[in-house]
Amino acid sequence: MSKLNLNKTWNYATATESTNHILLKEKYDLFINGEFVKSNSKKYFDTINPATDEVIAKIAEANKKDIDLAVKSARRAFRSWSKLKAKERGKYIFRIARMIQERAKEFAIIESMDGGKPIRESRDVDIPLAANHFFYYAGWSDKLDCAFPNQNPKPLGVAGQIIPWNFPLLMAAWKIAPAIACGNTVVLKPAETTSLTALKLAEIIQESGLPKGVVNIVTGAGNTGAEIVNHPDIDKIAFTGSTNVGKLIQKSIAGTKKKSTLELGGKGANIIFEDSAIDQAVEGIINAIFFNQGHVCCAGSRLFVQESIADIVIKKLKERISSLIVGNPLDKNTDIGAINSKEQLATINKYIKIGQEEGGEIYQPKCSISKKGNWCPPTLFLNVSQSHTVVQEEIFGPVLAIQTFRTIDEVIEKANNTPFGLSAGVWTEKGSKIFKLTQELNAGVVWANTYNKFDPTSPFGGFKESGFGREGGLHGLKAYLKFE
Numbered sequence: 001m002s003k004l005n006l007n008k009t010w011n012y013a014t015a016t017e018s019t020n021h022i023l024l025k026e027k028y029d030l031f032i033n034g035e036f037v038k039s040n041s042k043k044y045f046d047t048i049n050p051a052t053d054e055v056i057a058k059i060a061e062a063n064k065k066d067i068d069l070a071v072k073s074a075r076r077a078f079r080s081w082s083k084l085k086a087k088e089r090g091k092y093i094f095r096i097a098r099m100i101q102e103r104a105k106e107f108a109i110i111e112s113m114d115g116g117k118p119i120r121e122s123r124d125v126d127i128p129l130a131a132n133h134f135f136y137y138a139g140w141s142d143k144l145d146c147a148f149p150n151q152n153p154k155p156l157g158v159a160g161q162i163i164p165w166n167f168p169l170l171m172a173a174w175k176i177a178p179a180i181a182c183g184n185t186v187v188l189k190p191a192e193t194t195s196l197t198a199l200k201l202a203e204i205i206q207e208s209g210l211p212k213g214v215v216n217i218v219t220g221a222g223n224t225g226a227e228i229v230n231h232p233d234i235d236k237i238a239f240t241g242s243t244n245v246g247k248l249i250q251k252s253i254a255g256t257k258k259k260s261t262l263e264l265g266g267k268g269a270n271i272i273f274e275d276s277a278i279d280q281a282v283e284g285i286i287n288a289i290f291f292n293q294g295h296v297c298c299a300g301s302r303l304f305v306q307e308s309i310a311d312i313v314i315k316k317l318k319e320r321i322s323s324l325i326v327g328n329p330l331d332k333n334t335d336i337g338a339i340n341s342k343e344q345l346a347t348i349n350k351y352i353k354i355g356q357e358e359g360g361e362i363y364q365p366k367c368s369i370s371k372k373g374n375w376c377p378p379t380l381f382l383n384v385s386q387s388h389t390v391v392q393e394e395i396f397g398p399v400l401a402i403q404t405f406r407t408i409d410e411v412i413e414k415a416n417n418t419p420f421g422l423s424a425g426v427w428t429e430k431g432s433k434i435f436k437l438t439q440e441l442n443a444g445v446v447w448a449n450t451y452n453k454f455d456p457t458s459p460f461g462g463f464k465e466s467g468f469g470r471e472g473g474l475h476g477l478k479a480y481l482k483f484e
């Protein structure tokens with residue numbers, strides 16, 4: 001029987017999303033007290049399309065004075081927002097959710113242009129989930145007493161929120177929606193390389209009529225984030241980002257009354273047992289590591305395959321990654337888009353080099369990629385062990401380290417042998433194995449026979465160096481409340 005070779009015989013016609021209707025300003029200013037205002041630094045930095053190296057817009061850089069203005073505006077707004085009838089708060093948040101839905105296509109295109117992720121993902125995952133977070137928390141606004149009966153929940157005050165570049169709008173939604181639903185006000189800083197959709201969200205917030213100062217969005221790099229962390233009138237820091245910066249933040253706020261939640265890095269174990277449905281598991285492996293170019297804190301970047309099925313799984317995996325389309329994020333056929341920045345590409349390439357130098361066997365399919373932009377083909381590392389750097393450290397790119405195991409106890413021990421504790425996946429037909437692993441894996445989220453599934457009702461967060469606190473669900477509300 002002749003073999004069906006999708007690579008050689010089938011070429012997809014390009015299906016590029018048009019950007020003609022996308023209106024971007026040349027310069028974006030800070031969103032403070034309900035208005036777009038120039039920064040006191042008078043400086044702007046470029047935001048670049050990582051697939052083309054083109055400058056898409058200039059973004060204002062906020063300095064200490066700007067952060068002070070933003071915090072003061074949030075504090076003023078807190079006095080009335082926290083006293084507003086909860087039902088009224090909910091109405092504003094519902095309105096924001098609906099407006100994101102109405103402009104979903106525009107947001108998806110900008111997210112892909114600014115961050116490099118495939119349009120299929122920004123269209124089907126990032127933007128709908130961001131809207132869903134606003135819907136979900138809007139619904140809780142007037143039910144906090146039911147969520148936490150007899151505990152008299154009260155908002156904390158002004159929350160400083162700092163987010164990374166991998167899910168820009170979604171992370172903004174994760175942070176803003178529960179905070180304001182509880183009656184807090186916020187100062188949010190998006191990541192330097194992906195500020196655009198947060199600023200577009202600011203446009204929606206302005207249009208929605210949300211009282212001025214409830215949400216302030218300030219842009220800039222790490223220094224701007226540090227100014228938020230160190231501002232004396234902040235009540236809570238909600239941070240998502242790297243473990244190193246998380247540790248710096250912990251040190252900065254030690255001894256203050258600031259509360260904190262830290263969502264940090266990960267090195268998720270994806271475990272495939274011999275009784276799993278192998279073809280589904282192979283798709284699960286692909287989704288776990290190559291979703292969003294592997295720029296995912298909970299990516300299944302360590303694969304553990306039971307020895308008896310290792311050969312067939314690796315063969316199928318190699319075949320499957322050879323059919324993945326790496327390229328233009330705006331093409332609806334694309335599976336793996338552009339690496340978010342030159343710096344991140346250099347980090348990934350550094351790890352690939354280390355992996356080879358330490359004796360790992362590398363497999364990368366041939367991909368034809370553009371000379372412009374930042375690209376990394378899907379990469380497998382075989383013949384690696386627990387001590388290899390590519391197994392231990394978070395790469396945050398499309399690089400999968402593959403190991404085998406024989407027994408369930410062995411794989412639990414190997415999977416837990418990491419400083420992180422964010423996520424894991426288990427593939428087996430046996431419910432009893434799933435229950436054993438979900439109890440014994442030291443991970444905040446464990447998926448069974450699926451991976452990278454997110455829902456606003458479900459709490460998300462980690463243990464150990466993956467941070468503490470939960471976002472999503474009721475747990476996500478609790479992080480923005482005090483109980484009297």
Ligand code: NDP
Nearest residue numbers: 163164165191192221222225226241242245263264265297
């Ligand atoms: P970083 O920690 O470098 O940055 C995160 C945010 O913090 C950015 O807005 C950054 O600004 C800002 N920042 C940098 N330095 C400081 C500082 N000293 N004080 C305050 N803020 C600062 O992480 P990345 O942006 O590189 O994101 C990738 C990391 O995020 C990965 O480790 C990933 O695992 C983690 N992550 C965790 C998630 C979770 O839920 N657990 C979800 C998503 C990502 P700027 O970028 O502008 O310099």
